[in-house]
Amino acid sequence: MPSLRYDASLPVAERKRHGVYYTPAGVTRYLVRATAPCGPVVDLSCGDGAFLVEAARSGLPVIGVERDPEALAHARATLGPEATLLLGDGLATVLPCAPDVVLGNPPYLEAKKADPAVKAQCRARFPHIARGGFDVYICFLKAGLDALPPGGRLGYILPNKFLVAEYARALREELLAETTLEEVIDVSDLPTFRDAAVYPVLLVLRKTPPPSGHRVRTGVVTDLAQLDDGTFPRAEVRQAAWAADARRIWWLPPTDPTARVLTDRLMDDPTAVRLGDVLDVRWTISFHRAGLRDAFIFPTPTGDFPMRLLGGKRFHGNADVGRYRTAWSGWWIDYDPDRARAAGNALPPRALFEGEKLVIAQNARRLQATLDRDGFACKDTFLVARARPSAPPLPYLLALLNASLLSYLYAVRCKATHVGGAYLHYLGCYLDALPLRLAADPAPFVALAECLLDPALPAAERRALDDALDELVFDLYGCSAEERALVRAAVPYAWGEPGARRGAWNALEGK
Ligand SMILES: C[S@@+](CC[C@H](N)C(=O)[O-])C[C@H]1O[C@@H](n2cnc3c(N)ncnc32)[C@H](O)[C@@H]1O
Structure with a gap:
């Protein structure tokens, strides 16, 4: 393989348009080993042939499809005349023979950025899979699965969003029911990928229904060399546990034994209610087109229906809500539903914001919520829970x-929602499943929360009460001293004071 690969020579816009990011050799070696092919190997979006080159080392026939003729020429130069290399669309090409193994790193193209013709074709070919805000990679996953005969294996590198995204739920459900998930390895912390702002996982499966009690091997890789020598920390999770998850989320168990005991105990805690049973979490005010914000949001009360708005400040709207803290930055919205509808941008019913409600930050380093009794309207940087x-x-x-x-x-359940750095994305559909234990006596919790809601509380007391409340919650969930220490070390403190830990989510194990 040449040291500077063909993808690196392409203009950035071209790479983004077609999802051209080639796979590092450590990953191709790992997936070839993990799928152990003994017959034809196929890659439906083969680029310069990284996977095929690896598979061809053991003398197996290889078949690649690629839309870019120049990339295919590079693959041909490396693989020689023996390889079957087809110029065309990997989602539509008829293969010359059934593969033993399908390998690949499909193009990642979010629906909102993908070419409309590509999207339409995906919807037509995969009506059950290409739905909502789907990403094109799920069609390549489905196409790879369909190409395999029963018993064949698939090894893909995919964005970790696949583990949680709503648009991928139907395909996750199909895989849970009809395939044996052998490995899901988190490689999102590898510097190679973090620099490219992609957060991938490796998936290895066999196209055969899972034996009863089957456990998926999982792991976390932080250094490419660990893939070669297999020294990365591993864990296991029952495939049936993912199949039982309300949204079929494939959460990866921590590899640390203490953390695993804790999450196994609490993830489907039979003594808890689910957050969605007691709170109705709603999306708030979004403006879908450039310019609309300026037509509705003002620094002073404007129009016939002015409401105070949390999150109104351009770019920095998140600062209006902290844990137990509402810090309105002074922006107003003209809450005129007719004018909004005429602009093609309906507003939620005003009643959503009236009365008592919780307001939750959508992007934050930890859950960050406050109680609003003043009827603030909220922009979509915040969720409202009634x-x-x-x-x-x-x-x-x-x-x-x-x-x-x-x-x-x-x-742990939704690490794959991370939006960059240590920020996670909090959405109603994921919050709904959080296990909430109901205390026999909520009064001590309520009293401490009310104190913390007082904006005049001095910082030192705030910290002490916050810690006391954390302890009450640990007691409620029956946590051991070791478990408490682990959680405290992993969760970033969030009062914004100097010295607050940063990036702690990369160390969910509490190290
Ligand atoms: C993420 S790259 C991976 C390439 C290669 N499999 C690897 O692992 O290095 C995705 C490749 O898919 C190709 N591609 C995009 N759309 C395609 C399509 N509809 N059919 C075939 N290839 C496609 C891109 O040109 C690019 O080479």
Whole structure:
């Protein structure tokens, strides 16, 4: 393989348009070894042939499809005349024979950025899979699966969003039911990928229904060399546990034994209710087109329906809400539903914002929520959560949400929502499944939460009360001293004071 690969010579816009990011050799070697091919090997988007070159070393026939003729010429130069290399669309090409193994790193193209013709073709070919805001890679995964005969293996490198994204749920469900998931390895912390702002996982599966009690091998790789020598930390999870998850989320168990005991115990805690049973979490005000924000959001009350707005400040809207803290930055919205509808951008019903509600930051380093009793409207940097009938008091639920333990559980289940750095993305569809234990007596939680909601509370007391509340929540969930230490070390403290730990989510194991 030449040292500077063909993809690196392409203009950035071209690479983005077609998802051209070639796979490092450590990953191709690993996936070839893990899938152990003994017959034809196929890559439906082969680029310069990285996977095929690796597979061809053991003398196996290889077949590659690629849309870019120049990339294919590079593959030909390395692989020689023996290889079958087809110029065309990997989603539509008829293969000359059934593969034993399908390998690949498909193009990652989000629906909102992908070429409309490519999207339309995906929807037509894979109507059950290419739905909602799908990404093109899931069609390549489905096409690879369809190309395999029963018993064949597939080894792909995929964005970790596949593990959690709503658009991928139907395909995850199909894989859970019809294939044996052999390995899901998190390689998102490898510097190679972090620099490219992609967060991939390796998936190895066999096209055969899972034997009962089957356990998926998982692991976390932080150095490419670990893939070669197999020294990365590993864990296991029952495939049936993923199949039982409300959203079929493939959460990766921590590799640290203490952390694993904790998450196994709490992830499907039978003594807890689910957050979605007691809170109705809603998306708030979005403006879908450039310019619309300026037509509705103002620094002074404007129009016939002015409402105070959290998150109104351009670019820095997130600062309006902290844990137990509302810090309105002074922006107003003209809450005129008719004018909004006429602009093609409906607003949620005003009642969403009236009365008591929790407000939760959508992007943060840990769960960050406050209680609003002043009827603020909220922009989409925040979620609004209202109590369902028979819910415990809102300050009680606030205390749980802001506790380190709940942030920890969310991060384990939804690490793949990370939006860059140590920031996670908090969405209603993921929050819904959080296990909330109901205390026999919520009063101590409520009293501490009410104190913390007081903006005049001095910082030192704030820290002490916050720690006390964390302890109450640990008691409620029956956590050992070791488990408490682990969670405290992993969850970034979030009062923004100097010395607050940064990037701690890369160390979910609490190291
Ligand atoms: C992420 S790169 C991976 C290439 C190679 N498999 C590797 O692992 O290094 C994705 C490749 O898919 C190709 N591609 C994009 N759309 C395609 C399509 N519809 N059919 C075939 N190849 C396609 C791109 O040109 C690019 O070479």
